Amino acid sequence: MNPNPSMAPNPYSRQCPTRLVLDRIADKWTVLIMGLLRQRPWRFNALLREIDGLSQKVLSQTLKRMERDGLVHREAFPTVPVTVEYSLSALGETLAGSVNVLIEWSETHIKAVVAAQQAYDARQSGARQ
Amino acid sequence: MNPNPSMAPNPYSRQCPTRLVLDRIADKWTVLIMGLLRQRPWRFNALLREIDGLSQKVLSQTLKRMERDGLVHREAFPTVPVTVEYSLSALGETLAGSVNVLIEWSETHIKAVVAAQQAYDARQSGARQ
């Protein structure tokens, strides 16, 4: 698919496979899920309860994509009813710290962002008069 | 909006303002744009040409959001026709390195991801028979 397989990956090119990867890891649910899996393994419904606003359908899709991309490991235990545990793969571990930085940045700089938004909105409504 | 303003921010809660911030910075276009602005200031149409697959409409929306969030600075020069330059704000600088790690991760681990995808797909088609 990459028109220049011999060249270095370039996510600014539409066909580059790194673009597909970036599309997925630069995703809010992926970031939040990895933030939890970084702590310990989680079960499906535990993740669902923990992440407010995430629907069962989207969690299912996201976990499946992450499993396909090799970021998470899925293990089903033959209990009744079945128990499924999600954990980070070795590959996922290499990414987890990086995405967690985004969560930490949000927490650290939230006040500055909200202040910037209010200043921007005030400028706009003032300019519009 | 945050039901517990006295508590630490918690992006896993739907109402937490950090969630809104995370929604925006964990976005593929934002990551790619910041990756470029990190190098030097860019003009609107230069960004548009550089980022393959990004439409004018979405670039416009994304830059406006980033400006409102205080991540980028927009400066218009009174030339004819007008010249507009986008650059990182001080706040944006604090984030730029972190998001760039995601781009670098994509480039570094793209082979492992594609291999994982192929292995997954092979398992699936095999299991389906």
Added chain:
DNA sequence: CAGCATCCCAAACGATACTG
């Protein structure tokens, strides 16, 4: 418990035309 299948709606996006 851990999902999948279906229906349905709202938001996102591309394409196009137009403007200071």
Added chain:
DNA sequence: CAGTATCGTTTGGGATGCTG
């Protein structure tokens, strides 16, 4: 050049019901 405005389509996602 650097956008805005509108429109039609596509996609994502919620809600619900069902299954191993």
